[in-house]
Amino acid sequence: MNAHAHEKTLPFTRAQLEAIAATYPTPFYLYDEAAMRANVRALLQAFRWNPGFREYFAVKATPNPFMLKLLAAEGLGADCSSLPELVLAARAGLRGDDIMFTSNDTPPDEFRAARELGAIINLDDIGHIAYLEAAAGLPELLSFRYNPGAARPGNTIIGHPEEAKFGLTRAQLFEAYAQAQARGVRRFGLHAMVASNELDARYFSDTAAMLFALVGELHARLGIRCEFVNIGGGIGIPYRPEQRPVDLAQVSAGIRAAYNELIAARGLGPLALLMECGRVITGPYGYLVARVRHLKRGYKQFAGLDACMANLMRPAMYGAYHHITVLGKEHLPATERYDVTGSLCENNDKFAIDRQLPALAAGDLLVLHDAGAHGHAMGFNYNGKLRSAELLLRADGSVRCIRRAETIADYVATLPLDDLDGFMV
Numbered sequence: 001m002n003a004h005a006h007e008k009t010l011p012f013t014r015a016q017l018e019a020i021a022a023t024y025p026t027p028f029y030l031y032d033e034a035a036m037r038a039n040v041r042a043l044l045q046a047f048r049w050n051p052g053f054r055e056y057f058a059v060k061a062t063p064n065p066f067m068l069k070l071l072a073a074e075g076l077g078a079d080c081s082s083l084p085e086l087v088l089a090a091r092a093g094l095r096g097d098d099i100m101f102t103s104n105d106t107p108p109d110e111f112r113a114a115r116e117l118g119a120i121i122n123l124d125d126i127g128h129i130a131y132l133e134a135a136a137g138l139p140e141l142l143s144f145r146y147n148p149g150a151a152r153p154g155n156t157i158i159g160h161p162e163e164a165k166f167g168l169t170r171a172q173l174f175e176a177y178a179q180a181q182a183r184g185v186r187r188f189g190l191h192a193m194v195a196s197n198e199l200d201a202r203y204f205s206d207t208a209a210m211l212f213a214l215v216g217e218l219h220a221r222l223g224i225r226c227e228f229v230n231i232g233g234g235i236g237i238p239y240r241p242e243q244r245p246v247d248l249a250q251v252s253a254g255i256r257a258a259y260n261e262l263i264a265a266r267g268l269g270p271l272a273l274l275m276e277c278g279r280v281i282t283g284p285y286g287y288l289v290a291r292v293r294h295l296k297r298g299y300k301q302f303a304g305l306d307a308c309m310a311n312l313m314r315p316a317m318y319g320a321y322h323h324i325t326v327l328g329k330e331h332l333p334a335t336e337r338y339d340v341t342g343s344l345c346e347n348n349d350k351f352a353i354d355r356q357l358p359a360l361a362a363g364d365l366l367v368l369h370d371a372g373a374h375g376h377a378m379g380f381n382y383n384g385k386l387r388s389a390e391l392l393l394r395a396d397g398s399v400r401c402i403r404r405a406e407t408i409a410d411y412v413a414t415l416p417l418d419d420l421d422g423f424m425v
């Protein structure tokens with residue numbers, strides 16, 4: 001992990017950003033390729049003890065095929081949950097067991113596409129066995145998503161497992177494997193995802209231990225040997241300067257101890273450990289760059305940016321904290337208090353409320369940190385807002401546009417405007 005993450009440093013200077021902004025007007029997203037690659041290597045290194053270990057990057061976090069191709073070059077697969085995400089993964093060159101398909105409420109054409117790509121299918125419901133069989137036939141290898149219900153506490157973003165729409169109950173799980181076995185499925189995996197943005201390392205070893213114990217029960221009751229457990233995503237990142245990254249060595253050691261006790265010692269190995277993290281892979285290495293457009297003094301002091309919640313919805317949606325650096329004013333005292341807003345006609349269009357910052361001026365460049373996952377991806381067009389460009393800062397310092405900014409032509413592209421003049425009212 002980036003040892004300096006807690007200092008909220010930037011991998012670029014103000015002069016570099018101004019040069020980029022001369023070609024790509026703000027707002028834009030900028031991703032740091034070198035830091036992402038180093039982070040992925042550290043993750044893989046931490047889990048080297050497990051020969052089958054693989055991370056399937058959750059496409060929804062940063063659904064850009066350039067990103068998927070870059071991560072695939074480091075050995076990552078892709079975790080998809082929809083047909084468009086499957087299309088992106090396939091376009092990035094991923095095939096077969098490079099792709100995990102963890103969907104829910106899935107339509108038949110998406111199961112068909114997943115089968116055609118040879119993706120590993122992870123079913124969300126016992127009823128989906130027959131549904132998948134009718135839609136696309138059953139694969140040789142099948143996985144099920146377990147929802148532990150009240151047995152696990154859950155956390156704030158994902159909620160309590162027993163309230164969650166995801167996964168099979170414990171009783172259904174055994175019935176599902178038996179049904180799949182009876183219908184000819186020969187190879188099995190087991191999945192659970194019960195946390196999101198979790199910073200406590202123990203949470204992940206607890207989830208792994210829970211799944212390892214289930215692997216033992218499935219073997220004892222049904223004679224099934226699971227090939228993998230997928231502990232889902234949900235590893236958190238330190239959005240706040242005072243937070244610390246999850247210690248992957250600690251997560252790994254905890255999971256390894258549980259593996260030795262519950263899998264290796266019982267002769268249930270080898271068992272591959274899989275993850276489908278999004279946030280921890282790209283989150284800290286993506287930045288939303290915007291400019292101060294208007295400063296306003298009402299009952300409070302407002303700094304209006306040229307970005308809005310359509311570019312980064314997390315603060316408005318979850319009250320999430322994103323650290324803000326004012327370029328060129330890093331060393332000035334944070335003497336002013338601002339609500340940092342966008343231009344959308346919703347009062348929750350605020351990137352920060354009561355944030356202490358140095359005195360701002362119109363035109364200042366602001367960087368919103370930790371926007372690399374669930375940032376651009378959650379963008380939308382409400383209020384006629386357009387999504388920004390995504391840029392990749394390459395290791396050699398060059399910048400590559402991996403998604404252009406939307407235009408008004410994109411905004412109206414789905415309207416049958418040719419029919420409008422002839423539309424009689």
Ligand SMILES: *Cc1c(COP(=O)(O)O)cnc(C)c1O
Nearest residue numbers: 058102233234235276277278279
């Ligand atoms: C969202 C999601 C992930 C990724 O979650 P992160 O918090 O980004 O790690 C992984 N798996 C499933 C099924 C998801 O829905």
